[in-house]
Amino acid sequence: MPRRLLELPLLRRLKPGLYVHDEEALNAEPALDLLAEPITPIDAFFIRNNGDLPETGPAEAWRLTIDGEVERPLVWSIAELRARFETVTVTAVLECAGNGRSQFSPTTDGLPWRLGAVGCARWTGVRLKDVLEASGVKAGAVYTAHYAPDRNLSDPLRPALSRGLPIAKALATETLIAFAMNDEPLPPLHGGPLRIVAPGFPGSAWQKWLDRISVRDVEHDGEKMRGTDYRMPQTPVKPGEAIDPARFSVITDMPVKSLITAPAHGFSVAVGSILVVEGFAWSGAIPLAGLRASCDGGASWLEAELGDSEGPFAWRRFRLGFTIERAGPLSIVTQARDVEGNVQPFETPWNPRGYCNNQMQRVCGAAR
Template sequence: MPHRLAELPLLRRLKPGLHVYDEEALNAEPAIGLLDQQITPIDSFFIRNNGELPEIGDGHDWTLTIDGEVERPTVWTLAGLRQRFETVTVTAVLECAGNGRSQFSPATDGLQWRLGAVGCARWTGVRLADVLEHAGPKPSAVYTAHYAPDRQIGKPEKAALSRGLPMAKALAPETLIAFAMNDEPLPRLHGGPLRIVAPGYPGSAWQKWLDRISLRPVEHDGEKMRGTDYRMPIRPLQPGEALDPANFTVITDMPVKSLITTPVDGFTMKVGERLTVGGFAWSGAIPLASVELSCDSGESWQEVPLQPGEGPFAWRRFEAEVSADQAGPLVIMARARDVAGNCQPLEIAWNPRGYCNNQVQRLRGSVVA
């Protein structure tokens, strides 16, 4: 794994608090306590790769090609994008579709993420809609196809990832071609110099190192767009059941979710002590409605206030004080709900690829005399 090993010193210098997974691609996630901020710092943001990190250089000669089902194919430089189109900033949660996969039983294939493959950042760039409208989409265009130079490990002839978006999402005002993250130039580890930002969609749709967008007359069938990759079954499946890709559909919306970021698992508190419990809640296309806390393993729930977020796709802070009147184990749970009534389940809804786990988090600690 020479390419991955070459990146580790840089990663550990820039992101010292991340757990690096022992596999060929470079993937890492922070401890949950590092996510206890409204805007996740870059050095605490998770890293997800499907292949080797491409060699980028300084990015000054980077170009983005727009082609396919368009009237005016175009090649843009970074400077050209900045000069021609309005620069906008969108605050949005980025979450890997497999976040929380390690909680599935029986286990599923894929990276066994804990709960830290998520973060909320300010993304700055130009609207994808503006760039596409300049190129003149043909009526036949129904899907975008995104391309990048990263390649599968050991298979340099094959792309690591090539995802796309339905035209409605591509033309939505929140969807960006981003060149900055948290007011800094987009880091190479996070897809710089250009990446897609598709709020509400899984992280796989946020293509990194973007160098080409092609409009297609059909749903894109690039790498990781076929079979059961980043797709959910259209009906419940049982472990061991035969899989038919025709019964799966592309994930286009992340479910409502919450994460307790303080205290952390294994906490202790004294009898009668007031303990501040805080964290964040978010949702995909359907707006967030409320968050409840339970301190008795889900026997009872109490709604807690949600603080304002930085826009509809940012996560929102919640905080409450809890106490206990007797010593022993204590389980704290948070449960979020969206405006359509969708609520985090107490138990995992199993699926064969381990996607979209929004099971209620159980934070376990001890009360001492």
């Protein structure tokens, strides 16, 4: 029986509100009104897969191997990780690099994500830094290579995904080997029993079903680390222009962004009332600075007051109201900015793989 016929009922049962993309691998995203909570519920969190869903067995039997450019290769059970290292929780946004790809014109290669391939969760585990240092990272270490048992759907002899992290990010205190999500054991659909948590990096760097980390003295060249996979052009590339993969760089930071969760497209508001706009703003490695919003397509703006954050990599809620004085069409846009002055553009420059789309979301309705 095709694996999708087995996997899809599981998704429908565990995440009934998600839209499932028409792909052989299981990929799904929520409607935006399901993303209205500061901590995204697991049943509303998007699902991204490059291959099959592996059979992981009981968590008690799972093992994580550390090898490569280390002094002492080691193998850990989850119980041993918990006993040896400090358990920490990091609240962080997880966003697919291709989130919003469907907005690019002309269309690009890749899954046509709408805007729901993002969520914010509490991730609990041990610091990757601590685990690597227990093995003694050698001075020549450059990158980590991550491995998992999920397989390519067209060639089961190939891994579905094997990405990694620059050694500085691997040794950063926010980077985890996680075994829990939102205070629950990490679900298999989200990479349980173990996954990488790399706040600020695209979701492709958050390897699921982690069973081996090999420290390398070069940039990792595993599955979907080469060519243009999860890479951005170093200089602009126009549609139809010849592509030179040597002029693409690995995505190591997600851009500043915001998401309007209410109202929805097609809203109607009475003249004389208050139009309430709600959502979240976040950024990658560069801290979020603020957000402004407009209900007339950007002709005029109101500065939003951002809510409290659970940490530097969590998103922050915004909520503000517009007094509606006359009837007619309304076009809501929000523009987040970071502390270095980067802002969301009205339109993100096209790139051939449709990555890192942080253009301002537009929600249209009318005052009556």
